[in-house]
Amino acid sequence: MNVYVAATLRGFFERNEVINIEGNTIGRVLDRLRDEYPDAGKVLFDDNGNLRRFIKIYVNDDNFTDQKHWDREFGETDEIYLIPAIAGGAAKRDSIISDERRKETAFDDKEIEKWGNHLLLREIGVKGQKRIKASRVVIFGAGALGSPVIQYLAAAGAGTIKIVDPKEVKPADLQNQVLHTERDIGRPRVASAKDKIRNINRKLEVITENTDPDAGNIEDLIDGFDVVVDCTDNYRTRYLIGDACAITGIPLVFGALYQYEGMVTIFNYEDGPCYRCQFPEPPAPGLVPTCAEGGTISPLPGIIGSIMANEVLKLITGIGAILSGRMLVIDSLYLHSRIVRVERDDECPVCGKDPTIYEVEDFDYEDFCGLKESDDEVPVEGIAAEELAKRIDNGDPITIIDVREPHERAINRFPDAKVIPIGQLARRQKELDPDIDTIFICKEGKRSILAINTLREAGYKGPMYNLKGGIEAAKDIVLSHEGAWL
Ligand SMILES: [Zn+2]
Incomplete structure (x- = not known):
């Protein structure tokens, strides 16, 4: 198993952050660690062999510090974290504001009253507050x-x-x-x-x-x-x-x-x-x-x-x-x-x-960031909301695919649309008719482009269009339209 060592403890583990130790229980791993890193053994355990109380042992996300868990078996991919319980008293670190700039800064009486809550904090105090002001x-x-x-x-x-x-x-x-x-x-x-x-x-x-x-x-x-x-x-x-x-x-x-x-x-x-x-x-x-x-x-x-x-x-x-x-x-x-x-x-x-x-x-x-259309990529053809409305009115044979999430569809839906999540498109392409136009809709017209490219990659050959600007752009038409759009 991999054992991750917190930075504060690394000095006792030859500065290693991750140590691979054979063993499938915490108990066995700790025994081997003690053998290989005798210094660490003294930090982790007291003279009676008990784990010192400021050390915590986590496996993945869960706390297994208590010795009663130490015989439980884990797999090769599980990870042990050794961390000290208190992270306070951190090493002295320099401010990013130089002493010169701090010294050039002064407060008037009003400011001293105003920043009183910081001045009372030992770690910040007047020097720290001057750095903040600088x-x-x-x-x-x-x-x-x-x-x-x-x-x-x-x-x-x-x-x-x-x-x-x-x-x-x-x-x-x-x-x-x-x-x-x-x-x-x-x-x-x-x-x-x-x-x-x-x-x-x-x-x-x-x-x-x-x-x-x-x-x-x-x-x-x-x-x-x-x-x-x-x-x-x-x-x-x-x-x-x-x-x-x-x-x-x-x-x-x-x-x-x-x-x-x-x-x-x-x-x-x-x-x-x-x-x-x-x-x-x-x-x-x-x-x-x-x-x-x-x-x-x-x-x-x-x-x-x-x-x-x-x-x-x-x-x-x-x-x-x-x-x-x-x-x-x-x-x-x-x-x-x-x-x-x-x-x-x-x-x-x-x-x-x-x-x-x-x-x-x-x-x-x-x-x-993929915001440009690459030269070898066939551009996705768009259809404006007005055009789509007209084609629905005319009763043109079209398929509308809504690729939005269920909670987005609950806000405004296309009753004539078939719902296929992007992840299922390749597998469910048989549900599309390659002899008629398929129009893809999403919230802003971006995921629908991804949907079309996904189907192209999966070998779908039928004509596909993207509703330009998505449902956002179609809102006015959708809302004013007499049909049962909403
Ligand atoms: Zn870098």
Whole structure:
């Protein structure tokens, strides 16, 4: 079985993180470990041979510290984790804000009153609060994750905050973007965000950029900042930000959401991994619904964004243990969380041994994220919603395939549509008639393209069309149409 050793214990295991030990029970594995690493034996066990109480033993996700489990048999793929129960008293870590910059910072009486809650914390104190005031943070995305990150960093007393976001506030944003209100609908998100945090801290310098980051502007956007926070929602921007931060050596606090689950980690901190070390490639377009397509439970961005802001403050003040080289994954539906290791990859094209990406300008992010149509790929033919309505009215022989998830169909459905999930299309292609047109529908017209390409790959030869813009684009027609569309 593989035994994973927590970083704090590795010194007793010849600095090994993972050790393969023969044995199918915890008891046998521990005996062998003691034989091979006598120093570790002394740390793990007391003089009476009992496991010391600050050590916890997990197999996969479950706690098997209690000796009564130690005879239970496990398989070769099960993994043992040895972790100390208390992670406190972390090694001294330097702040990312220099002593010179801290010393140049001063407080007036009002500020001392305002930041009193931090000044009382031994680890932060006056020195830490000065570092927070001296800090310059850039946040990409003023939406769901950006809202708590921006608010908490402003409330914590950050000196300079730059907010980069190209979008305007939409009604659907208010479900989880707590920075914005109904009065902000139609305004740039950055303007709305700036108004809110100016009311929290008048001394805060807020810089707003109502722009979409690209290879041409990303380096200017992050230049001179101490830490970058990625609160965006698409792969193209995430790779762009990740690469630019890795190349320029700026720590990146990363957070992501999907439905009920969120993750947080820190990239590019000292010798830690970068975004590409962890995620070398994005999923194919349409394969994984985006946060916008997949939905998110309202408080989740608050949970994840607050943890991100907390990590930013720990980087700035140099306290505690940070999520560099580790990724926190939280499932808010079942309240399950775990921290997984994230390792630097020697083969990484940005920070590995033989890097191939030195400048973001030389890399094609659109192509990498599959946003371009490749030359040898036959383009998917689209059909406009009006045209589809006409063909239904005329009683044309067509097949409509809805590839959306059941809960999406519950919001608005096409009664004439046959439902086939993308994963079953290849297997169920016999249900389609290759002599008549088949029209594929989804929410935004992206997954339907994936559906058509999937069937092509599976050898289906009949004519296929994609409903352009999906159900979203067809809404007005669908709603105003007299037929039983809804
Ligand atoms: Zn890397």
